[in-house]
Amino acid sequence: MRLFIKKCLLFILVLLLLFPVCFYIWGEFIPQIFRNASNVRYIDESNDFMRLRIQEAKTISDIDILVLGSSHAYRGFDPRIFSSHGLEMFNFGSSAQSPLQTEVLLKRYYHSLNPKIVIFEVYPSMFTWDGVESSISLLSSDIIDWHVVKMTLEINNVMTYNSLLLSFLKNMLNKSSSSTNVTKNEIDTYIEGGYVERNQQYYYEPEFIRSSQWEFNESQWQAFERCLKIIESNGAQVFLVYAPVTKNLYTSKLNNDEFLKRLAQYGYLLHDFNAISNLDDSLHFYDSDHMNQKGVEIFNHSLISELNF
Amino acid sequence: MPWHYLTEKLMADWKQSSGETILHSHHLMFHLGRDGVKLTIVYIEGDMLFNSIDFAIFLPIVFVLYWFVANKHLKVQNLLLVIASLIFYGWWDWRFLFLLLFTCTSDFYISKFLKRTHDQKRRKLLLTISIIVDLGILGFFKYFNFFQENFIAMFRLFGQEIQGNSLNIILPVGISFYTFQSLSYTMDVYRRQLEPAECLMDYLAFVSFFPQLVAGPIERATNLLPQFYVERTFEYDKAVDGMRQILWGLFKKIVIADNCAIYANLIFNNSSDYSGSTLLLGALFFTFQIYGDFSGYSDIAIGTARLFGFNLMRNFAYPYFSRDIAEFWRRWHISLSTWFRDYLYIPLGGSRGGKLKSIRNTFIIFIVSGFWHGANWTFVVWGTLNAIYFLPLLLTNRNRKNLDIVAQDRKLPSLREFGGIVITFSLTIFAWIFFRAESIVHASQIISSIFSASLFSIPYFIGRSKALVVILLVFTFILFEWNGRKDEYALQKMRLQIFRIDLQWLLYILLIFMIYIFMPVSATSFIYFQF
Numbered sequence: 001m002r003l004f005i006k007k008c009l010l011f012i013l014v015l016l017l018l019f020p021v022c023f024y025i026w027g028e029f030i031p032q033i034f035r036n037a038s039n040v041r042y043i044d045e046s047n048d049f050m051r052l053r054i055q056e057a058k059t060i061s062d063i064d065i066l067v068l069g070s071s072h073a074y075r076g077f078d079p080r081i082f083s084s085h086g087l088e089m090f091n092f093g094s095s096a097q098s099p100l101q102t103e104v105l106l107k108r109y110y111h112s113l114n115p116k117i118v119i120f121e122v123y124p125s126m127f128t129w130d131g132v133e134s135s136i137s138l139l140s141s142d143i144i145d146w147h148v149v150k151m152t153l154e155i156n157n158v159m160t161y162n163s164l165l166l167s168f169l170k171n172m173l174n175k176s177s178s179s180t181n182v183t184k185n186e187i188d189t190y191i192e193g194g195y196v197e198r199n200q201q202y203y204y205e206p207e208f209i210r211s212s213q214w215e216f217n218e219s220q221w222q223a224f225e226r227c228l229k230i231i232e233s234n235g236a237q238v239f240l241v242y243a244p245v246t247k248n249l250y251t252s253k254l255n256n257d258e259f260l261k262r263l264a265q266y267g268y269l270l271h272d273f274n275a276i277s278n279l280d281d282s283l284h285f286y287d288s289d290h291m292n293q294k295g296v297e298i299f300n301h302s303l304i305s306e307l308n309f
Numbered sequence: 310m311p312w313h314y315l316t317e318k319l320m321a322d323w324k325q326s327s328g329e330t331i332l333h334s335h336h337l338m339f340h341l342g343r344d345g346v347k348l349t350i351v352y353i354e355g356d357m358l359f360n361s362i363d364f365a366i367f368l369p370i371v372f373v374l375y376w377f378v379a380n381k382h383l384k385v386q387n388l389l390l391v392i393a394s395l396i397f398y399g400w401w402d403w404r405f406l407f408l409l410l411f412t413c414t415s416d417f418y419i420s421k422f423l424k425r426t427h428d429q430k431r432r433k434l435l436l437t438i439s440i441i442v443d444l445g446i447l448g449f450f451k452y453f454n455f456f457q458e459n460f461i462a463m464f465r466l467f468g469q470e471i472q473g474n475s476l477n478i479i480l481p482v483g484i485s486f487y488t489f490q491s492l493s494y495t496m497d498v499y500r501r502q503l504e505p506a507e508c509l510m511d512y513l514a515f516v517s518f519f520p521q522l523v524a525g526p527i528e529r530a531t532n533l534l535p536q537f538y539v540e541r542t543f544e545y546d547k548a549v550d551g552m553r554q555i556l557w558g559l560f561k562k563i564v565i566a567d568n569c570a571i572y573a574n575l576i577f578n579n580s581s582d583y584s585g586s587t588l589l590l591g592a593l594f595f596t597f598q599i600y601g602d603f604s605g606y607s608d609i610a611i612g613t614a615r616l617f618g619f620n621l622m623r624n625f626a627y628p629y630f631s632r633d634i635a636e637f638w639r640r641w642h643i644s645l646s647t648w649f650r651d652y653l654y655i656p657l658g659g660s661r662g663g664k665l666k667s668i669r670n671t672f673i674i675f676i677v678s679g680f681w682h683g684a685n686w687t688f689v690v691w692g693t694l695n696a697i698y699f700l701p702l703l704l705t706n707r708n709r710k711n712l713d714i715v716a717q718d719r720k721l722p723s724l725r726e727f728g729g730i731v732i733t734f735s736l737t738i739f740a741w742i743f744f745r746a747e748s749i750v751h752a753s754q755i756i757s758s759i760f761s762a763s764l765f766s767i768p769y770f771i772g773r774s775k776a777l778v779v780i781l782l783v784f785t786f787i788l789f790e791w792n793g794r795k796d797e798y799a800l801q802k803m804r805l806q807i808f809r810i811d812l813q814w815l816l817y818i819l820l821i822f823m824i825y826i827f828m829p830v831s832a833t834s835f836i837y838f839q840f
Contacts, residue, residue, distance in 0.1 A: 008552075019818070019822065022818070022819070033774055033775075034778055037774075037778035039830065158828065
């Protein structure tokens, strides 16, 4: 029995020593196709260009407007349009960014960006997510510090833990590719200021979307409140904006009102552009969620005039 | 109505009525009835699955208490096992503990009376009571709604409209397994093949023994019960072997079954969207899912029992390498097949009494076996199909032809053996379609799509590239299994040597690593828990 226990403990020790080695080999040398089938994820070049966005955020300060949110933010707020109105805007949105990731970004970069106005794009979905997808992108794109460790613990998902471990190992061995020059992929182009423009010319074809309700994740609401506290700390003006999605998608959600009521309780200016914009599903969107460039232009101009910037 | 819409609706309904949240649709068991789908909750998140953190904490605690605290007295060890088993079972739903205790107590005392009574009529009566009590409980929890719906449907055929109230019955986990185990004990005592247990504690320990309580192997009292009477001494080699078998079981379950399940579920749940070739691939994924899932569970159960000094019966013996269907049934779910052989087939007369009787008995055990798996006609068809497969072998007296290990002294099978394996495997896949389908109509739709021109198209579904990796994993797994086919389980004697240096631990670490990186985001259920 003693021998058995001794050997078990020794085995656990060897396992703990060899495990990071296996992990690193898997994350660094195994072809992407195998990695994607496993729950070890590390994104070298993501479709949301997050690495480039973080790189840019490190070089700018004292901006007029900071945009936060998911893909609805980084594909919906074009800094060039804001610039034509004399406003310096930086878009810090990323794919499936939930308040848990926004909190990390704010803790790291908010005070250096020091915006006068913050537009928080509040797509209800971001209050329903577990936060895994965006956390992987964030962990692969930036440094590992206490903020992301806290975020990972809060998400408590094996994929996020693995991304944290792999990013940590890569950082330790200086294998992390934190800088990038890639500004284009097959369909998207990164525009200075954090925006991503879709190059393709195709339109949304309305499909049947089954009616359903938003099912919220309370930890995202708590993170959202913490984000608002950070934003308040430098006295920036906050606008909560529900950017346009297709009417098809918007009307399929049966509890939008409940969501808007809950947001209104925070006491910030809340603008649901789905109620006021007259964008057309077939003309101004390329999928049910995202506007095409024509839609973005109409939305951004109307946003600037609506909010009196 | 598509399956995923249905599951969402049922999950929402359940939340509304019970306040409990079901996080995954595989926590539900459905059976199709006249009016659509009836829902039975099998269990919800937080169960003590073998592949859960709960069990990873539970097992070492019980192990340490068993060998370090309770090791001085046999009775204390048995008591500890009973308490641990009740905690393990109660983790699902403590209410079902009463059912388990009731079954055990009634069979324990009936057996005591059986021993004392010499009057054959009274003995028969006692056995009948035991069978009625055990099967009555099983029948109510598992088959009530099914029979009710079918009666209503039958009356409707004759123009009679009757109303029935479907009950929202919760199916207790593992009820079919422990009922059969307890039932076999009474029958053995009745046949005077076994002395009844003197102490209720020993009997409780035997029926509720946690490694095999919820999904077998269905132990015979003649094998397991006497092990509770004798002092267990810790054997290093046995414990190491147990750990190894647990590791292999986890690999089968997590790496093979759970990853195959992703694509099997995707394809079966949306079968009308897919081509014949994709559906065939889906059936193949399910074939490996069910094998990895169930044999993986059995390996973990047997390995865990070894850690406590017990030997459970073997439940799987590389069934997919079988050369004919009779061999398949000697290698698949052995504890259930032999149960039906010993307690149904032989009492019915077995192969004695001519060919016709033998055919009748074969059909009976396969159909009953199908029905044992679930209250759905799909399982009955699955059982019947296997009986039909069996028939040619029975008629030509070739059902006991392949008793040895395939390619016993060779690395590869002969062409004849290979042909036999391919045919048996194909027949098995075909039968699994009924086992997995939601209804006979669903299975027919899948089969007609498979046997259409679209069979020759390239399979297409979401996540094809990831599925390729899973296929590669399955292929590697088959090679491992082929290599270890002479052993009790594939990892038992597998050695990793590089330059004659024994790197056994490295092999285990690699397996653990594979399990970790290919495990699903949340622990998934074992298919056979629902039976």
